[in-house]
Amino acid sequence: MNLLVCISKTPETTAKIDFVNDSKEFNTEGVQYIMNPYDEWYALVRAIELKEALGGTVTAINVGPAANDIIIRKALAIGADEAVRIDAEASSASFVAKQISAYASDKSFDIIFTGKESIDYNGSLVGSMLAEYLGLPFLSYVSKLDINDGKATVSCDIEGGVELMSLNPPFVLSAAKGLAEQRIPNMRGIMMAKRKPLNAVEAVEHNDSTRVVRYSMPPEKSGVKLVDPENMDELVRLLHEEAKVI
Amino acid sequence: MSVLVYVEAVDGKYKKTAYEACSYGFRLAQMNSANLVALTNADSQTASELASYGVKTVVCFQSEDLHDSAVLSSIIADAAAKYVANAVILTDDSRSKALLGRLAVKLDASAVSGASSLPESASEFQVSKSIFSSKAIGHYSLDSAKKVISVARNSVGIHENAADLSHEEFDASGYTSSIELIEVKRVKGTVPLPEAELVVSAGRGMKDPGNWGIVEELADTLGATTACSRPVSDSGWRPHHEHVGQTGIAIKPNLYIAIGISGAIQHLAGVNNSKTIVVINKDPEAPFFKAADYGVVGDLFDVVPRLSEAIKRQKNS
Numbered sequence: 167m168n169l170l171v172c173i174s175k176t177p178e179t180t181a182k183i184d185f186v187n188d189s190k191e192f193n194t195e196g197v198q199y200i201m202n203p204y205d206e207w208y209a210l211v212r213a214i215e216l217k218e219a220l221g222g223t224v225t226a227i228n229v230g231p232a233a234n235d236i237i238i239r240k241a242l243a244i245g246a247d248e249a250v251r252i253d254a255e256a257s258s259a260s261f262v263a264k265q266i267s268a269y270a271s272d273k274s275f276d277i278i279f280t281g282k283e284s285i286d287y288n289g290s291l292v293g294s295m296l297a298e299y300l301g302l303p304f305l306s307y308v309s310k311l312d313i314n315d316g317k318a319t320v321s322c323d324i325e326g327g328v329e330l331m332s333l334n335p336p337f338v339l340s341a342a343k344g345l346a347e348q349r350i351p352n353m354r355g356i357m358m359a360k361r362k363p364l365n366a367v368e369a370v371e372h373n374d375s376t377r378v379v380r381y382s383m384p385p386e387k388s389g390v391k392l393v394d395p396e397n398m399d400e401l402v403r404l405l406h407e408e409a410k411v412i
Numbered sequence: 413m414s415v416l417v418y419v420e421a422v423d424g425k426y427k428k429t430a431y432e433a434c435s436y437g438f439r440l441a442q443m444n445s446a447n448l449v450a451l452t453n454a455d456s457q458t459a460s461e462l463a464s465y466g467v468k469t470v471v472c473f474q475s476e477d478l479h480d481s482a483v484l485s486s487i488i489a490d491a492a493a494k495y496v497a498n499a500v501i502l503t504d505d506s507r508s509k510a511l512l513g514r515l516a517v518k519l520d521a522s523a524v525s526g527a528s529s530l531p532e533s534a535s536e537f538q539v540s541k542s543i544f545s546s547k548a549i550g551h552y553s554l555d556s557a558k559k560v561i562s563v564a565r566n567s568v569g570i571h572e573n574a575a576d577l578s579h580e581e582f583d584a585s586g587y588t589s590s591i592e593l594i595e596v597k598r599v600k601g602t603v604p605l606p607e608a609e610l611v612v613s614a615g616r617g618m619k620d621p622g623n624w625g626i627v628e629e630l631a632d633t634l635g636a637t638t639a640c641s642r643p644v645s646d647s648g649w650r651p652h653h654e655h656v657g658q659t660g661i662a663i664k665p666n667l668y669i670a671i672g673i674s675g676a677i678q679h680l681a682g683v684n685n686s687k688t689i690v691v692i693n694k695d696p697e698a699p700f701f702k703a704a705d706y707g708v709v710g711d712l713f714d715v716v717p718r719l720s721e722a723i724k725r726q727k728n729s
């Protein structure tokens with residue numbers, strides 16, 4: 167199978183989130199970056215597993231500057247065969263989806279994987295935009311994917327359950343927890359990754375029509391009110407009368 | 413000109429988020445001196461309920477293919493064209509996650525998922541949304557003439573505005589799906605975690621999956637849904653769909669009770685939008701207390717059963 171995995175770069179999960187330039191820009195100073203967990207743990211690993219079982223190629227793709235190569239190499243170390251970086255700032259979901267669709271349009275990928283969302287902008291948009299640009303079916307929040315005789319069976323997470331579906335490739339999906347188990351790259355993988363192809367390609371023209379113009383911080387909690395562990399009636403009273411939540 | 417809201421009835425019923433989306437759409441329509449049109453899969457009697465939330469025209473359609481975002485987004489986009497909608501409003505849930513991007517591309521629209529505010533005015537169209545897994549808020553400018561927005565739950569509220577309702581039909585028979593729906597499996601009895609207003613969550617402090625009885629007892633007493641921290645679901649103590657946090661489900665309930673959870677930044681990221689947070693932990697230095705409204709420093713094996721008893725007393729009084 168010819169598989170494409172979209173990977174995104176996000177701040178590390180414990181990174182300090184603050185803003186500069188009149189709260190118009192994310193403060194990147196001192197921030198460490200990682201591969202978006204949903205892309206790495208579930209999308210990429212499931213693609214690699216399918217390739218191992220059925221043969222084929224896994225290509226990892228990222229839209230971003232050369233500084234992202236370190237994250238892309240990690241995808242190769244985990245087991246992707248080759249990688250592509252579209253050389254442009256990933257300025258919005260539609261920009262990223264447009265770039266990847268332009269690249270993928272003439273490559274006949276069987277399945278294109280994205281993560282369920284990126285942990286920075288939490289938009290959950292790239293996958294469905296990509297599917298629409300390419301005119302393909304889209305399955306979101308996929309927690310199980312099997313291929314039998316070329317046909318795919320998928321479980322998609324919905325509120326309080328799953329939808330079980332079946333379809334023929336090609337299609338686009340977004341990966342959720344359950345789809346695969348995280349893989350830690352080993353020494354051999356890391357060495358091999360250095361020799362695998364990573365090609366930078368030029369971006370196509372695209373205008374963003376949705377922009378973040380300013381950032382702010384959520385209101386802080388006013389401080390914890392401690393309740394005597396012997397006196398749970400008091401906690402219940404507070405929840406009922408003060409917080410009015412029960 | 414109109415604002416189109418797509419609201420789905422599940423098993424013939426609307427959820428609260430449907431009314432929130434209508435309320436959002438109504439206020440947007442007011443700003444634009446436009447009408448609010450609701451597109452829905454419900455029958456016209458069920459759909460009549462929407463009149464209370466500012467909907468002027470309700471458009472009913474029937475389709476077996478709601479699971480296919482290619483079909484559903486085409487239906488919505490065609491209805492948006494028919495009713496000359498300059499904004500399409502959705503609820504923020506698993507369905508809209510598959511639709512929003514497609515609609516944005518189809519309509520050449522600006523798109524924000526999980527918007528938590530209305531724009532100040534129609535001319536300066538900016539809405540905010542929780543980002544960095546609820547560690548920050550992004551203020552988005554939607555510059556296209558058309559907008560597609562899903563509305564975060566528990567953010568703009570429900571506003572009643574009775575309107576005279578006209579009923580119309582939309583013929584959705586011509587759309588065909590390439591995805592076969594085999595089965596829909598839903599857990600019975602409890603409110604799904606993403607929709608729960610009351611959540612009881614437990615972490616590694618529970619020591620053993622066999623100890624969950626006291627957590628379930630508390631959840632049952634409250635009518636709450638259970639959740640857990642990531643290591644708890646990763647070790648198979650609890651199912652994946654209970655995992656909350658930055659890499660699990662992000663939730664926004666009225667009440668979140670955290671039991672034996674330390675409050676790591678990745679955990680907080682998914683839960684700190686909860687209205688009220690109660691933390692039960694034996695370590696007074698646990699970071700979670702900084703994010704809590706109410707805290708109980710104590711052994712969970714004593715405190716949790718006591719809390720269940722206290723709630724029962726309050727319910728009976």
Ligand SMILES: Cc1cc2nc3c(=O)[nH]c(=O)nc-3n(C[C@H](O)[C@H](O)[C@H](O)COP(=O)(O)OP(=O)(O)OC[C@H]3O[C@@H](n4cnc5c(N)ncnc54)[C@H](O)[C@@H]3O)c2cc1C
Binds near residue numbers: 643655694698713
């Ligand atoms: C990339 C990444 C993503 C992550 N995403 C998530 C995520 O989405 N969600 C998430 O939850 N975690 C996530 N984590 C893990 C996170 O960093 C923490 O390790 C995890 O949240 C800790 O779980 P816990 O609080 O249950 O366990 P612990 O940190 O071990 O805390 C247990 C707590 O229980 C208390 N306790 C013990 N015994 C008792 C008792 N008898 N009575 C009362 N209290 C007691 C202890 O004082 C302690 O505070 C992520 C980590 C990484 C690196």
